Amino acid sequence: MSICSWLVLGGIAGWLASIIKGTNARMGMFANIFAGIVGSMLGGWVFSFFGGRGVTGFNLYSLLVATVGAVILLSILQAIRK
Template identity: 55%
Template structure:
């Protein structure tokens, strides 16, 4: 997959994951792309552990893999960062 494909897929997966985990208000486009790309690698690694195929191109399966990886990544970040760091009060 090309770098443009990774950016688009990563941006979409990162944005969807940030909406699901409640991080959207504090994440911009750039961070969504980074989280989505790292999530793609993480999700691909996890799927490969179970004998599946990770990121296979620009398709729905690759989006799902990247989304799951991005959600896991954001949940880990939220667990370590805590809510105090992002509190507006």
């Protein structure tokens, strides 16, 4: 995947995760992209741990993996803040 694909996929996944976690109002575009990209790495690790595959390209499965990872990341960050 190219850098542009990572940015777009990360932005969408981070935005979806911030809506799921209720942090959309205080997160900007760059925070969503960061959460999505780091979340895709974390989600890929978690999915591969359970026998699945990580991010495989620009498709719905990769968006699911990245969103799940971003939700996990935002949950960890919320727990640290409290």
